[in-house]
Amino acid sequence: KRHLISAADLTRDDALLILDTAEEMARVADRPIKKLPTLRGRTVVNLFFEDSTRTRISFEAAAKRLSADVINFSAKGSSVSKGESLKDTALTLEAMGADAVVLRHHSSGAPHRLATSDWISASVLNAGDGTHEHPTQALLDAFTMRRHLSGVGRDLEGRHVTIVGDILHSRVARSNVLLLTTLGARVTLVAPPTLLPIGVGQWPCEVSYDLDAVLKTSDAVMMLRVQRERMNAAYFPTEREYARRYGLDGLRMAALPEHAVVMHPGPMNRGMEITAEVADSPRCTAVEQVANGVSTRMAVLYLLLGGSEPALSTPAEVPA
């Protein structure tokens, strides 16, 4: 495969290969010199048309740990603000010899457009497009769940994952539903009816409006940010009402099975979908997810750019 646009592009074997490779990459972070020479001479461009903290920084760290050259491009402050198109921006990157373009864009479908164009020969990695998909977020989430719930080398067969909140605007939810079901997990979405997308009935998951009923059987509960910037007032109950019905507080966290983890992709609205007590508790993996994002993105960059070998079987043996 040359591009990563959707979690639906990944078979179970593809996903397990990425997760297993990410485990090997995580070992690099424990070494005194946290670098591999694997992508020396390659150029990775972070092309961000929308704001990001975690995704942009972790792709940059991942590419640098693989010894790639990294160019960070933010639409703010570039010629995009003068009206330059995605095509002309892509042609500019092609002229600079980009080997991979990590694209975050406010329009759903922009990474697909770029990957299927003849504007650029680089691999395209979707770093979040509109309300559509965020496949590397789903991979790092699956990596985190696997470590806590089923063990390295295994899939998520039989695990129950509950995703709560603003599903309507969430590219994280869609990618997670696709990837988690590919890995054998059962997924339940919990949201107010106005924050569920049309057609959710065709997604490979269950839907509930009763968070308390679902928590008792959840192995992982993933709280989503309420995306006020994409919201029409008509969709949304009051903040207080939302927190009361769909927020995770200490009482609700206590109803989870003892082994269950609380996840959040970030950024969080503390006091809305999650209380500070839960966000700061040892059961919340939000910070660990960020660290796992670097290993997971190293694995994706390595597998897309590093060559034709099926896996990174000996990263620890590559001289630093």
Ligand code: CP
């Ligand atoms: N989870 C996530 O995509 O965060 P950023 O928007 O900060 O990249």
